[in-house]
Amino acid sequence: MPLVRFTANLAVHCAVRDLRVGGTTVREALDDAFAMLPQVRSYVLDDQGSLRKHMAVFIDAEQIRDRAGLSDRLAADSAVDIIQALSGG
Amino acid sequence: MQLHVATRKGFFVYDLDGPPRISGRHFLGQNVSLSLADGRSGNWFAALDHGHFGAKLHRSADRGASWQEIAVPVYPKQPEGAPEMGADGRPLAWDLKRIWSLEIGGPAEVGRLWCGTIPGGLFRSDDHGASWQLVEALWNHPGRRQWLGGGADHPGLHSICIDPRDPRTIRIAVSCGGVWRSDDAGASWRNTSKGLFAVFMPPERREDPNIQDVHRLVQSRGQPDRLWLQHHNGVFRSTDGGETWQHCPDVPPSGIGFGFAVAVHPADGDTAWLVPAVKDVSRIPVDGKVVVSRTRDGSATWEILHRGLPQVDAYDLTWRHALDVSTDGRTLAFGSTTGSLWLSRDGGETWSELNAHLPPVHAVSLIG
Numbered sequence: 001m002p003l004v005r006f007t008a009n010l011a012v013h014c015a016v017r018d019l020r021v022g023g024t025t026v027r028e029a030l031d032d033a034f035a036m037l038p039q040v041r042s043y044v045l046d047d048q049g050s051l052r053k054h055m056a057v058f059i060d061a062e063q064i065r066d067r068a069g070l071s072d073r074l075a076a077d078s079a080v081d082i083i084q085a086l087s088g089g
Numbered sequence: 090m091q092l093h094v095a096t097r098k099g100f101f102v103y104d105l106d107g108p109p110r111i112s113g114r115h116f117l118g119q120n121v122s123l124s125l126a127d128g129r130s131g132n133w134f135a136a137l138d139h140g141h142f143g144a145k146l147h148r149s150a151d152r153g154a155s156w157q158e159i160a161v162p163v164y165p166k167q168p169e170g171a172p173e174m175g176a177d178g179r180p181l182a183w184d185l186k187r188i189w190s191l192e193i194g195g196p197a198e199v200g201r202l203w204c205g206t207i208p209g210g211l212f213r214s215d216d217h218g219a220s221w222q223l224v225e226a227l228w229n230h231p232g233r234r235q236w237l238g239g240g241a242d243h244p245g246l247h248s249i250c251i252d253p254r255d256p257r258t259i260r261i262a263v264s265c266g267g268v269w270r271s272d273d274a275g276a277s278w279r280n281t282s283k284g285l286f287a288v289f290m291p292p293e294r295r296e297d298p299n300i301q302d303v304h305r306l307v308q309s310r311g312q313p314d315r316l317w318l319q320h321h322n323g324v325f326r327s328t329d330g331g332e333t334w335q336h337c338p339d340v341p342p343s344g345i346g347f348g349f350a351v352a353v354h355p356a357d358g359d360t361a362w363l364v365p366a367v368k369d370v371s372r373i374p375v376d377g378k379v380v381v382s383r384t385r386d387g388s389a390t391w392e393i394l395h396r397g398l399p400q401v402d403a404y405d406l407t408w409r410h411a412l413d414v415s416t417d418g419r420t421l422a423f424g425s426t427t428g429s430l431w432l433s434r435d436g437g438e439t440w441s442e443l444n445a446h447l448p449p450v451h452a453v454s455l456i457g
Binding site: 042043046 | 139141185
């Protein structure tokens with residue numbers, strides 16, 4: 001099962017932990033993760049369900065391409081990292 | 090009496106009974122964009138803007154001893170197909186960018202709250218903020234599509250006035266979208282911007298009601314037909330419940346009356362206070378002197394109040410929610426982008442500095 005990991009910066013605001021999730025796309029994996037951690041959803045996705053502007057998702061260290069649809073595919077043992085997209089100096 | 094101060098790095102509570110002192114420090118390090126104390130329920134609300142993580146709302150039922158994250162307004166699913174384009178030709182996502190106004194409903198409407206946002210949606214809660222509904226009649230109004238972003242990328246609803254005579258009558262103001270009124274608790278809306286003008290627009294559109302850049306709208310509780318608004322192009326007042334607006338010329342010290350904040354006396358609707366600045370790109374106090382402009386005769390004459398305020402090389406700017414007058418009509422407070430906070434107990438005649446080292450101040454409110 002894919003592993004979802006959240007940036008430690010999120011822990012300032014809500015309880016997050018590494019999760020084993022179902023799904024073959026980022027969308028399915030995140031839906032599964034947010035079913036377990038419902039508070040976290042709005043911190044990562046905007047009102048339309050797209051990735052927030054300054055958030056980033058990596059699958060096995062590669063950044064996803066579909067920030068709106070979250071259709072990027074996962075392998076059974078993928079690691080999905082939810083991080084902040086840093087900007088500025 | 091308390092003074093609630095929402096800042097870029099926390100929410101501070103001053104006790105004003107006796108020598109002013111900070112009695113509460115909340116959300117230290119976090120961007121608190123707005124606060125609200127609901128005198129009906131005793132609830133306090135704090136709007137947090139986490140930037141990367143979005144806007145959030147927290148509620149306290151015990152005057153700040155503990156806080157609970159509650160729901161935020163969420164925009165409905167955007168219709169399929171091409172994205173909505175704003176009037177400026179840029180895509181306008183139906184997505185909460187900022188909580189920009191929070192007000193309570195009428196005295197008997199316990200639990201009812203109103204929330205204005207960027208990109209322009211008005212939301213209502215009937216359960217103390219546990220859930221929110223978009224006011225669709227306003228969002229779907231054709232005039233809403235004409236709104237423009239002002240200082241922010243997208244239009245913002247920053248002022249909500251619930252009429253003290255009837256809470257179904259609601260007036261709101263938008264930067265840049267003019268003044269709007271509902272007389273049926275939000276079921277229908279009309280633009281009430283007659284008299285406003287925008288010199289920054291092409292001549293043909295200077296009086297277009299849907300693009301007026303209102304910075305702040307306030308209503309006198311005791312004389313609710315008296316309203317004041319600070320506009321990008323100066324100060325306007327209404328004596329007919331906001332149906333029409335009269336420009337106030339020659340507002341000192343600049344003459345133009347540029348600024349963001351305006352407060353109106355709760356009992357005397359002809360008395361108002363401003364914290365002026367140089368228009369419009371520089372946004373610093375005129376001649377480096379922090380002053381408050383006051384009229385007590387409906388803008389026939391203005392006084393510049395400065396006793397206790399810095400008069401040399403002071404570059405404080407006061408945002409639209411960072412000036413407030415108490416229900417007593419004498420106690421005023423304002424805060425600045427450079428973290429200064431001032432209090433007056435005599436209608437603005439004299440001021441005392443409460444702090445010069447706060448984080449940038451977004452909003453102040455006097456409670457009790």
